[in-house]
Amino acid sequence: MLQTSVTVHHSFNAARVYRIPLELFPGLSGYAHLVFADDYAVLIDVGSGVGYSNEHLEAGLKQIRENFGENADWESLTHVLITHAHIDHFGGLRYVRKRTTALLGVHKLDLRVLTGYEERLRIVAHRLTEYLIEAGVSSDERQDIMDLYLLNKHLFESVEVDFTYDEADMQVGPLRLTHVPGHCPGQVVLQIDDLLFSADHILKDTTPHQAPEQLSMNTGLGHYLESLEKIRPLARSVRISFGGHEDPIIDLEKRIDEIVGMHSDRLAAVLKLLERPLTIADISNNLFPKAEGYHVLLALEEAGAHIEYLAQRGYLSILNLDDMQPNRAVPIIYRRRSAQFVRIIGAKEYLIN
Ligand SMILES: [Zn+2]
Ligand SMILES: [Zn+2]
Structure with a gap:
């Protein structure tokens, strides 16, 4: 599959942000971001680890080295930060962890997904089966849904995590983190100067997916809507927001209003x-x-x-x-x-x- 080019954005304080396009799964594309600021080289999300995702990540780093003259290699990374524990954002960790000694961080409410992956998968599969019965899904259709849910999920194995964001006081170098539970329990957004990484909390075109909290604590629409309001005060100081998928968002407050209106x-x-x-x-x-x-x-x-x-x-x-x-x-x-x-x-x- 052809990959589009890496793009670069500069913050008012001269941080450089590179957007690396990835095919995450057939039919789902998204981005990893590489940030250079002060002595920090921070990779935000690592793709799915399946299909072309790792290849595209490597190709993106190569473009950043060759076209922009940055030290975009595995040895130079200082941190790898996961925005939330959905497989299209962290599945590439098995690949990435072997190549870099950069410190790996995640929010504490998503820690178990990364470090106790097999346990977590069993629990979710159990809850999901029960949920589908309560939802009134027929047994044949339930089987199909569970098969699809578990497809590819076994390709990941637990990894060790170096720190959780609260241990770092929600700050990694020049990046300020905000916990926004809803789409995922440990969802965070990251701000550097006038740029925001809104991850899957706020996307430009799609209303981020919601699931009932019955399946996973600290998800659910109520938490999500509260977390949208948490971002509203940041919107005034943010010039561009980069979602985990789709194009950048220019008018963040308008986008928040649209999403609230849709729900x-x-x-x-x-x-x-x-x-x-x-x-x-x-x-x-x-x-x-x-x-x-x-x-x-x-x-x-x-x-x-x-x-x-x-x-x-x-x-x-x-x-x-x-x-x-x-x-x-x-x-x-x-x-x-x-x-x-x-x-x-x-x-x-x-x-x-
Ligand atoms: Zn997600
Ligand atoms: Zn996603």
């Missing part, structure tokens, strides 16, 4: 659908009728995150409570409690009749 509309749409009794799978099919393959799971998680948000805040009731017995997972049928619509503006909720 607000989606919550309203879910409440509208729940005029009649439905499962999460029904709602997912309604919201994302074209989802196929791995996207079926993503759609079920996205729908579930919105249902969970509404259910926790008392907008929904469960119709088949009598079917729910200890030690027996059954599909849960929801209906809305009232005809009120929720609007979220900022982190606040407003009711609209």
Whole structure:
């Protein structure tokens, strides 16, 4: 696969940021970033480690050496920082760790994914199976979804991590880190001068994926929306934001508003659908009728995150409570409690009749 070129950006304080394009999985591209500032050479994220990802990472470093004259080699790196423990961002660590002695950092809430990967995978697979039953997914379809979920996941093995971000007081050299749980428990964004690495917390075109907190603590739509508000004060001092995927974001505050608006509309749409009794799978099919393959799971998680948000805040009731017995997972049928619509503006909720 052809790779597009590395681009360079300069902060007001002369830090150099290189964007390295990577094919992470077939059909999913994204970026690793290499930052040079003072005596620091920091690689932010390492790609998926599968397909062309490692090759593209090497090609990117080579371009930075040859076209920009930087010491972009494995020996010169001082730090490798993981923005969040999703495999498209950290899967390349097995490859990278063998080549550099740079210090590896991650947020403490994502530490176990990297250091106890096999354990974590088992737990998630267990919770996911239960979730799919509760969501009302048929057993055949559950099997397909689990097969897809586990595909490629066994290619990673645990790695040792050198430090967590709180141990470094959320600061690595000139990079200031902010914890923004939601899309992932240990999600962080990193700021250097007037540049922000927004990772998968804020993307330019796509609304970052949400999953119910039932699957993994410190995810969930409520945490995510709070974390968006946490970034709003930074937006005024940020000129360009680099997501983990897609093009850079120029107007960060506008993008935050758009994402909040999208979730607000989606919550309203879910409440509208729940005029009649439905499962999460029904709602997912309604919201994302074209989802196929791995996207079926993503759609079920996205729908579930919105249902969970509404259910926790008392907008929904469960119709088949009598079917729910200890030690027996059954599909849960929801209906809305009232005809009120929720609007979220900022982190606040407003009711609209
Ligand atoms: Zn992610
Ligand atoms: Zn990602």
